[in-house]
Amino acid sequence: MIKLDISTFVSLHILVSVIAVLIFWIFFEIRAKINGICPDDKYIWRCNICLNIYVDSLSDDISTxxxxxSYITREQNKK
Ligand SMILES: [Zn+2]
Known part of the structure; x- marks a missing residue:
């Protein structure tokens, strides 16, 4: 059996936990991009009046x- 002191055990435990979180993070990011869960740029609108950024997938040319x-046109949204 491998003998470890408590500080080494805690360090390894934290290291393994961080690596597991990073692996899950990368896995879910890739899965979200493949499944199209991340909103496309055309659905993201930015208000020029109050600088609010929101997702509106129903509007094509003008969004509220x-x-x-306030009304935001597609041309205003690209700026
Ligand atoms: Zn606004």
Whole structure:
């Protein structure tokens, strides 16, 4: 049996935990991109009045800011 002191055991435990979190993080990021869960850039709108950034997948050319109610056109959104 391998003899470890408590500080080595705690260090290895933290290291293994961090590596496991990183592996899960990368796995779920790749899975989200493959499944299309991440919103496309065309669905992300930025209000020029209140600088609110939100997702609106229903609007094509004109969107209404949910924060201040102003109208945002696609051309304004690209700036
Ligand atoms: Zn707004």
């Amino acid at each position: 800011c949910p924060n201040c109610g």
